Amino acid sequence: MQKNILLKLGIPVLIAIIAVSIFLIKPFAREHEQLKDIRVITESEQNAKSVSSQFGSLLKKEQVLVGVLPTSSQPLAKSTKIVYDIFNVESIDSAALEARMSGFIKQVRRHKMLSDIKQDILYTTSRL
């Protein structure tokens, strides 16, 4: 009797647990796959970045060894030894350039302000 009751209750409960598990686990599995994909993409992106930046430092070391390290005043990429330095991501940092460029624009703006003041003075001195 007890066995029957257990069977009658146990089987639906078991089925319910399996169904819930399938519904819950499936999205997690999909997310896990997506995460794996993202990881692969990120890793290859990082590899590409590090490969290109490593070229620069490796070649610099090499140039130091053979005594041909270029100075900043030398033209770029005339020697095959500094070829990959041109593609070094670290050397293409435009933040300093941005600062210099916006400095110029600020200068022009200040000149504009002073030019407006000249108009003000022409007006005020004519009325004094």
Place this chain on the structure above:
Amino acid sequence: MKKISVACILFVGVVASVLYLSVVPAYAQDVSFDSIYQRYVSIADTFKKNIETGGVTFLQQKEYFTVVAELFLAQNQIMRTDLLEKQQTAEVRFIISELESDIVELSDVVASIAQASDETELVEAIQKITAYIDSYASQVRKPTLLIYTDQFITEIITPAQDRYDAMKEIIAQAKQDGKNVSTLEALLDITRLRLYEARGLLADIQRMLSSEAYSLDVIEKNMQQAQSVVTDIYDGFKELSLKAGALFSR
């Protein structure tokens, strides 16, 4: 325990001061110009209203012309500091010496206005400042902007062109070696056009500054455009760098 706390506070204070002193001077001058300009706007507003109602006092005149001289003084000091950091060509050295003598002259004007005890003395000081402002556009503004434009080309456009030429050479070599460089060539082509555009904008500014009359609004617009184009060029370099890195690593 107390001693340790005091030492910690002192240490933090010293570190904060060092950081403040090393970072702030870079833009402190701009802040100074902006704050003087704000003061100018407020004083000029009241001054104009009072002129219209015929009620300008001697002290208000002193206040107005002092802030005007202080603004030109601040601008000259900013330009002098900027130019001292640039490559010291003969033109740059000449402008710096001009700015230095102008700074002395404007400081004297500020002092004369402060010391003026009657209308006659004040009028003399006002005449000096108005004469200075009359000559400012041709004697200071124009040569300074020309120097800035030349140095923008030397310091920003030319290195970008050099990098482009070098990349082009390497990619052409890789193509000869049988590598597929079509993506890199397409990126190079975009960069070439952008460089051409940036040079054109700067050449326009030079041309404008060489003529008698020029518009500061147009110069500002061209510079903003040039800045955006140069940013695009460097973004292109970064992309080329990443793609080329992967290509040459194989």
